[in-house]
Amino acid sequence: MAEEIRPPEEPMSDAAPNELAYRGTALSLAMGFETLTDQRCAMRAPFRDNLVGDPADGALAGGVIFALLDQTCGMAVGLVMRERAEAEGRMPGFGGMATLDFRLDHIRPPRPGCAVTGEAECLRIAGDVAVVRGWAYEDDPADPIAAAQAAFMLTSAPSAPA
């Protein structure tokens, strides 16, 4: 798979449908998150020794996976808002969002020494509330480490004119 990876601080082009330039940049840089541009809405957390949870396990901490999926879930909402704005012939605004709640189920332990990829999909935006699901895995999306379910409140209405 020809996979392009770029650091999250790079201003996003149309190929990378997210709002990383405005959201989560500091933490993404600190944790080394990478944007995967060959997938619709995905980021990778590279394995780093300083992000390990229990040293007896030697795997990325659950909180890292939480942060990764929080980030990709936000990206998924930004992607839908952008598509909606383009379909309506508006400029995509800098619509912010706030996480209302975020549930993370750990399906199995992450493997030691491995990078983790997070993907997300926005299921629906109804009014000001977006419903999103996300999942994390090492290599195979069909073998997930964790699953997320989240609700975001849009802090600027998606239908507002640009």
Add this chain to the structure above:
Amino acid sequence: MSDAVAAAALLDAWPYARFLDVRLEGGLAVLPFAGRLIGNPILPALHGGVVASFLELAALAKLDAEGRRARTIDITVDYLRSARPVATYAEARILKLGRRVANLAVEAWQEDRASPVAALRGHFMILVSSAR
């Protein structure tokens, strides 16, 4: 071993806890502010994933203090207010400590404890009940 010493042992041993610089002060978990923890630079606000990680570590440290080594089964985090770029505090409560599963609630606040910024509920699998 006192609870505080035991819980600090987990926070000292976990590299991710040291990365976030989570510590215990007077029985409370503390997350000092650092610029790299920002999720929204416009507000600015702490990243939701950082807040959640802090709450989860507070829960695990609480179980550690009870002599229980645990793994997270699931956590749900409610975000109540934007977490501003200042120190954050958390207190974990064990709602039920079973032989195999524990249920915990954690609340986090900043300057005003009566205005929490986030709350966690979660289930944790008990791996070891160490005899201390």
